[in-house]
Amino acid sequence: MKIAILPGDGIGPEIVAEAVKVLKALALPLEMETAPVGGAAYEAAGHPLPEATLKLAQQADAVLFGAVGDWKYDTLPRPLRPEQAILGLRKALGLFANFRPAICYPQLTHASSLKPELVAGLDILIIRELTGDIYFGQPRGRRSAPDGPFAGAEEAFDTMRYSRPEIERIARVAFEAARQRRRKVTSVDKANVLETFQFWKDVVTEVHRDYPDVELEHMYVDNAAMQLVKAPKKFDVVVTGNMFGDILSDEAAMLTGSIGMLPSASLNERGQGLYEPSHGSAPDIAGKGVANPLATILSAAMMLRFSLRQPEAAARIEAAVQKVLADGLRTADIAGEGCTVVGTAAMGDAVVRAL
Amino acid sequence: MKIAILPGDGIGPEIVAEAVKVLKALALPLEMETAPVGGAAYEAAGHPLPEATLKLAQQADAVLFGAVGDWKYDTLPRPLRPEQAILGLRKALGLFANFRPAICYPQLTHASSLKPELVAGLDILIIRELTGDIYFGQPRGRRSAPDGPFAGAEEAFDTMRYSRPEIERIARVAFEAARQRRRKVTSVDKANVLETFQFWKDVVTEVHRDYPDVELEHMYVDNAAMQLVKAPKKFDVVVTGNMFGDILSDEAAMLTGSIGMLPSASLNERGQGLYEPSHGSAPDIAGKGVANPLATILSAAMMLRFSLRQPEAAARIEAAVQKVLADGLRTADIAGEGCTVVGTAAMGDAVVRAL
Numbered sequence: 077m078k079i080a081i082l083p084g085d086g087i088g089p090e091i092v093a094e095a096v097k098v099l100k101a102l103a104l105p106l107e108m109e110t111a112p113v114g115g116a117a118y119e120a121a122g123h124p125l126p127e128a129t130l131k132l133a134q135q136a137d138a139v140l141f142g143a144v145g146d147w148k149y150d151t152l153p154r155p156l157r158p159e160q161a162i163l164g165l166r167k168a169l170g171l172f173a174n175f176r177p178a179i180c181y182p183q184l185t186h187a188s189s190l191k192p193e194l195v196a197g198l199d200i201l202i203i204r205e206l207t208g209d210i211y212f213g214q215p216r217g218r219r220s221a222p223d224g225p226f227a228g229a230e231e232a233f234d235t236m237r238y239s240r241p242e243i244e245r246i247a248r249v250a251f252e253a254a255r256q257r258r259r260k261v262t263s264v265d266k267a268n269v270l271e272t273f274q275f276w277k278d279v280v281t282e283v284h285r286d287y288p289d290v291e292l293e294h295m296y297v298d299n300a301a302m303q304l305v306k307a308p309k310k311f312d313v314v315v316t317g318n319m320f321g322d323i324l325s326d327e328a329a330m331l332t333g334s335i336g337m338l339p340s341a342s343l344n345e346r347g348q349g350l351y352e353p354s355h356g357s358a359p360d361i362a363g364k365g366v367a368n369p370l371a372t373i374l375s376a377a378m379m380l381r382f383s384l385r386q387p388e389a390a391a392r393i394e395a396a397v398q399k400v401l402a403d404g405l406r407t408a409d410i411a412g413e414g415c416t417v418v419g420t421a422a423m424g425d426a427v428v429r430a431l
Numbered sequence: 432m433k434i435a436i437l438p439g440d441g442i443g444p445e446i447v448a449e450a451v452k453v454l455k456a457l458a459l460p461l462e463m464e465t466a467p468v469g470g471a472a473y474e475a476a477g478h479p480l481p482e483a484t485l486k487l488a489q490q491a492d493a494v495l496f497g498a499v500g501d502w503k504y505d506t507l508p509r510p511l512r513p514e515q516a517i518l519g520l521r522k523a524l525g526l527f528a529n530f531r532p533a534i535c536y537p538q539l540t541h542a543s544s545l546k547p548e549l550v551a552g553l554d555i556l557i558i559r560e561l562t563g564d565i566y567f568g569q570p571r572g573r574r575s576a577p578d579g580p581f582a583g584a585e586e587a588f589d590t591m592r593y594s595r596p597e598i599e600r601i602a603r604v605a606f607e608a609a610r611q612r613r614r615k616v617t618s619v620d621k622a623n624v625l626e627t628f629q630f631w632k633d634v635v636t637e638v639h640r641d642y643p644d645v646e647l648e649h650m651y652v653d654n655a656a657m658q659l660v661k662a663p664k665k666f667d668v669v670v671t672g673n674m675f676g677d678i679l680s681d682e683a684a685m686l687t688g689s690i691g692m693l694p695s696a697s698l699n700e701r702g703q704g705l706y707e708p709s710h711g712s713a714p715d716i717a718g719k720g721v722a723n724p725l726a727t728i729l730s731a732a733m734m735l736r737f738s739l740r741q742p743e744a745a746a747r748i749e750a751a752v753q754k755v756l757a758d759g760l761r762t763a764d765i766a767g768e769g770c771t772v773v774g775t776a777a778m779g780d781a782v783v784r785a786l
């Protein structure tokens with residue numbers, strides 16, 4: 077089993093090092109190879125996603141990804157900016173299904189902005205389509221406005237689009253996932269305004285015929301943004317497009333108050349996957365040894381379960397993380413009264429001990 | 432001064448009736464004329480925005496709008512659905528600047544999902560561009576995918592677009608508004624992915640040169656969705672496009688916990704405006720006399736200030752609403768311990784008495 081390790085920028089290298097430590101402690105036959113990505117790759121090789129890194133990712137069974145991005149790359153031309161690496165990997169590997177759990181750990185309820193009773197026991201799974209929509213739709217660019225009230229003015233434009241097979245496959249992923257959970261899917265759209273999302277709603281409704289045991293609810297994206305704040309526990313699986321999913325999955329993650337705990341998986345049709353923490357590269361705390369490695373460690377667990385078919389090993393990691401939390405260990409981002417605050421490496425060591 | 436009164440569907444007629452009651456009590460020379468809109472207009476005249484209603488709105492100095500929509504119209508063909516009325520009015524009147532305050536009233540802090548310390552004193556102004564973006568961009572529709580990995584498959588598509596003059600005018604509105612407040616503008620974009628919003632960011636930055644006394648910050652939309660949950664009080668004025676504004680303004684409104692209190696204004700370049708509560712038509716409680724009329728009453732106050740240049744009358748209404756809250760009167764949606772729960776009409780009467 078081959079894993080591509082792409083640490084990236086900011087806190088990426090620190091947190092990925094801890095996840096690698098945990099993987100090694102499992103003593104499984106895992107072959108790991110590291111390559112630069114993002115700003116680090118731009119500095120090393122002049123491109124955020126060098127040919128060699130892409131090749132390694134394509135040949136691996138799974139990619140363990142840290143994070144990319146730093147203020148210092150903000151002035152680069154867009155094709156050279158760090159985030160192009162993650163967009164490029166998603167597209168090249170066909171990683172269409174993004175799983176973003178928003179879970180509120182019992183010991184961390186206090187960290188949420190929301191009142192404890194609203195988030196205690198929260199367990200939502202946001203499934204975001206990741207290779208279509210306005211993220212990749214062509215044509216796009218700048219031009220002179222061809223029509224409308226500002227015809228002739230300078231304008232920029234993008235194309236939102238979804239085809240039937242793209243919607244069908246992500247809908248199936250959502251219904252299948254719901255069968256393993258509370259059997260409810262909320263499909264988020266903006267069918268009252270967008271052609272793309274009227275079609276989305278129609279196709280999801282059709283696919284639902286094959287899953288009569290799962291409840292399907294449709295919700296407008298603006299309402300979903302509200303209901304997540306008002307009553308997040310009413311959701312089970314949320315499925316939506318790339319753009320709305322970007323916004324709602326971050327909103328949901330922040331509701332838990334412990335985004336430093338949340339892993340994510342992005343899968344293609346062959347089960348190959350990219351695994352990364354839901355949080356970003358946090359350049360402000362990079363190199364200080366204080367970042368929370370648990371989201372990355374839990375991403376490694378997701379990798380073992382989804383791409384490497386090692387459910388026992390995955391469960392061991394998850395149980396170890398639970399134990400460390402129960403023992404009162406916390407990194408600074410999730411610190412609470414009566415807990416012991418530890419750094420990145422000490423947290424990784426504690427998980428290894430708890431395995 | 433001529434006002435078009437468009438009550439609409441669901442609780443629309445009930446809450447608009449209370450706002451009209453308050454306006455009449457001011458004894459100003461206001462000419463009010465009522466017309467059907469939304470589902471009510473579809474039933475009365477076969478179209479959600481009949482010619483006569485549109486004409487009335489165009490000839491008035493301001494429109495006082497209730498709400499539109501009901502489940503029972505969900506199966507109508509899209510051009511006949513209630514929400515087409517509001518989209519049609521925005522476009523026909525050129526209402527490009529949507530003001531959506533998210534205010535947490537001191538007496539209602541408990542109603543928020545968020546911990547009181549995070550929302551006490553909250554006062555954000557979201558300024559949403561309302562006549563451009565993917566809401567109105569052409570071309571749009573269904574077709575066979577012309578290219579990409581699913582070429583030939585059935586697909587739906589929409590066009591996101593913004594021209595320079597559209598971005599310039601909404602940016603000016605935001606900077607001007609910030610000058611009346613805490614002098615900070617957060618421009619929300621997705622410049623790392625979308626051509627449209629890289630252009631948006633560029634143009635907002637250029638316009639900012641004329642407002643050196645106002646602080647400008649740029650934020651990605653996914654991050655904005657998070658920061659609203661994490662630390663909403665860090666925002667002053669938020670300016671963004673039509674689609675992102677739809678999502679973020681609803682999220683921000685719900686954070687306050689009292690969406691039943693939040694008015695909105697949509698203005699064109701001539702100062703004509705449409706005023707409506709931020710909440711929807713709530714068909715589930717329609718006709719029961721329990722809906723909160725305060726958002727509509729406060730929308731009438733905004734109308735007096737922005738379109739009718741009657742700032743004293745506006746301030747009288749706002750003070751009366753404050754007094755009613757201080758007296759402990761509440762509709763069911765904002766009820767709290769030790770308060771007196773009243774119905775829609777009783778709340779309107781109380782505001783009139785407090786004027």
Ligand SMILES: CC(C)[C@H](C(=O)O)[C@@H](O)C(=O)O
Pocket residue numbers: 159162163322623624653
């Ligand atoms: C970095 C950016 C391109 C990316 C996205 O918008 O998808 C990020 O926000 C994410 O959610 O992974």
Ligand SMILES: CC(C)[C@H](C(=O)O)[C@@H](O)C(=O)O
Pocket residue numbers: 268269298514517518677
């Ligand atoms: C009803 C709908 C078309 C509308 C919108 O999306 O603009 C509504 O959500 C709003 O925010 O006023």
